[in-house]
Amino acid sequence: MHNHFLIAVDSGKSTTKGIMKEGTLQKVKFETKVEEVSNLGADLTPGSYSVEFGNKTYLLGNMLGESKMDFSLSKKTDTHRICIYLAIAQLLKKSKQNIVLSKISLAVNIPISLYKNEKQKIEFSEFIRNNGDTINIIVNNKPFLFRIESIHLFPEGIGPIYSNLNLYRQKRVLIFDIGSLNVNIQEFNNLIPIYDKMVTADLGVNILRSKIADKLSTEYGISVSDSDVEAIYRDKHLIINGEKMVESKQIVDQSMTNHVKEIFNYARSRKVSFSNSEVIVVGGGSLLLKEHLKQEYPAAAISNDPQMSNVLSFLTILEAKHHGKS
Structure with missing residues (x-):
């Protein structure tokens, strides 16, 4: 048109x-x-x-x-x-x-x-x-x-479900969409979203960033801001006056591991079952936590383009609705 x-x-x-x-x-x-x-x-x-x-x-x-x-x-x-x-x-x-x-x-x-x-x-x-x-x-x-x-x-948090219909048509799939503020968790069975298995946890990566800032501030007796943590992610260590704080890497790694455990435990606490399910992780937070997600749940699939995963599914559904009317 x-x-x-x-x-x-x-x-x-x-x-x-x-x-x-x-x-x-x-x-x-x-x-x-x-x-x-x-x-x-x-x-x-x-x-x-x-x-x-x-x-x-x-x-x-x-x-x-x-x-x-x-x-x-x-x-x-x-x-x-x-x-x-x-x-x-x-x-x-x-x-x-x-x-x-x-x-x-x-x-x-x-x-x-x-x-x-x-x-x-x-x-x-x-x-x-x-x-x-x-x-x-x-x-x-x-x-x-x-x-x-x-x-x-x-x-x-619908992930790649509808942009890869044939891949998920006969499967039960759990989507974890790790954003800045929240983690959205959804279960799909044969492409159908299960209404009572749509849950949200306040466990986005900004929450993790605040936890890391607090722990490093306490450990080293200095003020570490949330924005400082972005640089720490990049450099792998806290650096004070040009000196690398060797132990800080372990603090950051352990915080990230614990955070991933919290995400999966939250899902279990809401009666989300992992049995006979394919787990897919999307959202920008999955890039940051990829290594730790794989450690905690080795079978989890990390989307190739996790930030665009949801919007690709949105467009697929929109096109189907539009062509159905035309």
């Missing part, structure tokens, strides 16, 4: 991912960090964006610190709405079609707790759709005008 685009977006606490198929698969990804600004004078670096919407100007992306991440449990926030709109605009920018007054069919994620609440789903849908009104945003001084004609909400 002319000027009509099927777009899937996964707006996570840490990173927003978007995809669209136009010949080949088009992808965008940027950090979910937003701050309202006025008179923005700084030059934008790659991975950062200026967005104007609703008579307000926002700075998004990697020029902002970790404190600008939105850790509220709800996704009905300006942060996520602006990030979803930016993902749509960036994908439209990649199109070879005429994108003026584009019509969007959107697939987007919603927390499991809200997915189970019909009233919350309707309110979120209308919020993201801008109540059906045309959405006019300016990204890095380039205007975009589009309308979200339909929206489909999917629970967080």
